[in-house]
Amino acid sequence: MNTKKIIEDNKFHIKKKYGQNFLTDKKILEKIVDSANISSNTGVIEIGPGLGALTYKLCEKAKHVLAYEIDSDLIPILNENLKDFNNLTILNQDILEATVSDDIKKYLSGCDEVIVVANLPYYITTPILLGLLQNIHINRYIVMMQLEVADRICGKTQTKDYNSLSITIQYQASCKKLFKVPRTVFNPAPNVDSAVIEIDVYKEIKHKPRNESFFFDVVRSSFAQRRKTLINNLINRFGPEKEKFVQILNKLGIKENVRSEELNVEEFVNLADEILTAFMSDEEVDLYDKDCNPLGITVKRNALSDPNTYFKVVSGLIRYNGLYLIQKRSPYKPMSPNIYELPGGGLDSGEDEINGLIREIKEETEVDLKNIELVDRVVGHYIIRCIYVADAISDKVVLHEAVDYKWVKKEELKELSMFKKHPELLEKF
Numbered sequence: 483m484n485t486k487k488i489i490e491d492n493k494f495h496i497k498k499k500y501g502q503n504f505l506t507d508k509k510i511l512e513k514i515v516d517s518a519n520i521s522s523n524t525g526v527i528e529i530g531p532g533l534g535a536l537t538y539k540l541c542e543k544a545k546h547v548l549a550y551e552i553d554s555d556l557i558p559i560l561n562e563n564l565k566d567f568n569n570l571t572i573l574n575q576d577i578l579e580a581t582v583s584d585d586i587k588k589y590l591s592g593c594d595e596v597i598v599v600a601n602l603p604y605y606i607t608t609p610i611l612l613g614l615l616q617n618i619h620i621n622r623y624i625v626m627m628q629l630e631v632a633d634r635i636c637g638k639t640q641t642k643d644y645n646s647l648s649i650t651i652q653y654q655a656s657c658k659k660l661f662k663v664p665r666t667v668f669n670p671a672p673n674v675d676s677a678v679i680e681i682d683v684y685k686e687i688k689h690k691p692r693n694e695s696f697f698f699d700v701v702r703s704s705f706a707q708r709r710k711t712l713i714n715n716l717i718n719r720f721g722p723e724k725e726k727f728v729q730i731l732n733k734l735g736i737k738e739n740v741r742s743e744e745l746n747v748e749e750f751v752n753l754a755d756e757i758l759t760a761f762m763s764d765e766e767v768d769l770y771d772k773d774c775n776p777l778g779i780t781v782k783r784n785a786l787s788d789p790n791t792y793f794k795v796v797s798g799l800i801r802y803n804g805l806y807l808i809q810k811r812s813p814y815k816p817m818s819p820n821i822y823e824l825p826g827g828g829l830d831s832g833e834d835e836i837n838g839l840i841r842e843i844k845e846e847t848e849v850d851l852k853n854i855e856l857v858d859r860v861v862g863h864y865i866i867r868c869i870y871v872a873d874a875i876s877d878k879v880v881l882h883e884a885v886d887y888k889w890v891k892k893e894e895l896k897e898l899s900m901f902k903k904h905p906e907l908l909e910k911f
C-alpha cells in the first residue's frame with residue numbers, strides 16, 4: 483500500500499484534529515501484526531484504521547476485524563482498499579461514543595479471544611484505553627502510542643515514569659513495551675516518537691480493592707502533586723487529619739514520608755481499603771436527593787459505598803482565548819464515574835465548591851479566573867450540579883502533566899457528554 487499515492491489519488495486532506503499520522507513502513511506494520519499473535523479464531527478490534535494499511539494485514543490473519551473510524555472521508559477509501567475481505571466490519575463512529583460490548587457480541591461472538599490492535603489516535607490514547615479497560619473484557623491490546631505515554635503505562639515503581647496511569651492499568655493487566663517506532667515512518671511525521679506496547683489483561687485481578695472507584699480515586703489523588711509526599715497528597719484530597727494517615731501507613735508497614743511512586747499496586751489497594759474503613763468511617767457529609775434538596779447527613783464511608791447516594795457537583799465552564807474547559811468540584815467523588823467527563827476533586831478545608839474550582843484551575847493550568855457567574859443548576863440522575871461560567875486571563879496555559887484536560891472550541895462543546903445530556907444549557911452561552 484502506497485500511503486502517499488492513496489492520499490493524492492483520493493485528494494484526501496489529512497486532519498490533524500483526528501491525530502492522523504499514517505504508518506508507511508511495511509516492516510513495522512508486519513512487526514505489529516506478528517507481535518499480536520493472531521490466529522484464525524481471533525477477533526480483532528482496530529481503532530482508527532485510517533487508510534487501511536494495518537487493517538489489510540489484520541484481515542489476512544484474523545477471523546473477523548471490527549474497525550472504528552471517526553473520519554467519514556476515510557470510509558470510501560477504506561471500502562475500496564479492503565474490498566477483497568469479507569471478514570471486516572467498518573463502523574464510522576467515534577470510539578469514545580461507541581457501544582463496544584454490543585458490537586463485540588454482534589460481530590465477534592464466535593471468536594476464541596478478542597484483542598485490540600491499533601495505531602491509536604494520540605490525542606485520546608488514555609481515555610480510549612481506560613474506557614475499554616474499565617468497561618469491557620478484552621483479552622489483549624497491542625497498541626502504538628506516543629513513547630512518553632507508553633513509558634508511563636509500563637512504568638515501574640521508583641521511576642519517574644510511574645504514576646497514576648501506570649497503576650490504574652497495571653492493576654488489571656501486565657504491560658510490556660515491545661519496541662520503539664521513530665517518527666520518520668509516518669506520513670505526516672508526528673513531532674514525537676512512538677512505541678508499541680502489549681497490555682495483557684488478567685483473567686482475574688490479583689489484588690482487588692473493596693471499592694474500585696474509590697481505589698482509582700486514591701491513586702489519582704496520590705499523584706496529583708508529584709513534588710509532595712504521599713501523605714500530603716492524601717491530605718489535599720481527603721482532609722487535614724494527618725495523624726490518621728500516619729496510623730494507616732504504620733499499620734501497612736510503610737514509612738511516613740514515603741513518596742507515591744514508591745508504592746506498588748498491592749500497596750495502593752491496601753491503602754485504599756484502609757482509608758475507606760478507618761479514615762472515612764466517622765466523617766460526616768451532606769446528602770442531597772436528585773432534585774437538589776438536602777436530605778440530611780450521613781458518614782462519608784456510607785455515602786461512598788452507596789450507589790444510590792446523590793452528590794452535589796459544581797461544574798465550571800472556563801472560557802480562555804476562545805477555548806473552553808470544564809472543571810468539576812465536589813465535596814467527594816460521585817460513585818458513578820463516566821457519567822460526565824471528569825469526576826470532581828476534593829476541596830481544601832473551609833473552602834466552598836466555587837473557590838475549590840478556581841484554586842484547582844490555577845494549580846493545574848496556571849490560568850487565573852475572573853468574572854465567575856452562575857448560569858444554571860442542572861439536576862442529573864446521580865449528580866447535582868451548578869454551572870458557573872468564568873473568563874480566564876493568563877499569558878500562558880501550562881497543563882498539569884497528570885491531568886487529562888481537554889480545551890475545546892465552542893462548536894465542540896455540544897460533543898461533551900454533559901451538554902449532550904443537557905443541550906438546553908448550551909443555549910445560555
Ligand code: SAM
Nearest residue numbers: 500503504505530531532551552576577601603
Ligand atoms: N491505522 C492507521 C495507520 O496506522 O496508518 C491510522 C492511524 S492514525 C494515528 C489514527 C486514526 O484514528 C486516524 O485514522 C483517525 O481518523 C482515527 N481517529 C481519531 N479519533 C478517533 C476516534 N475518536 N474514534 C475513531 N477513530 C478515530
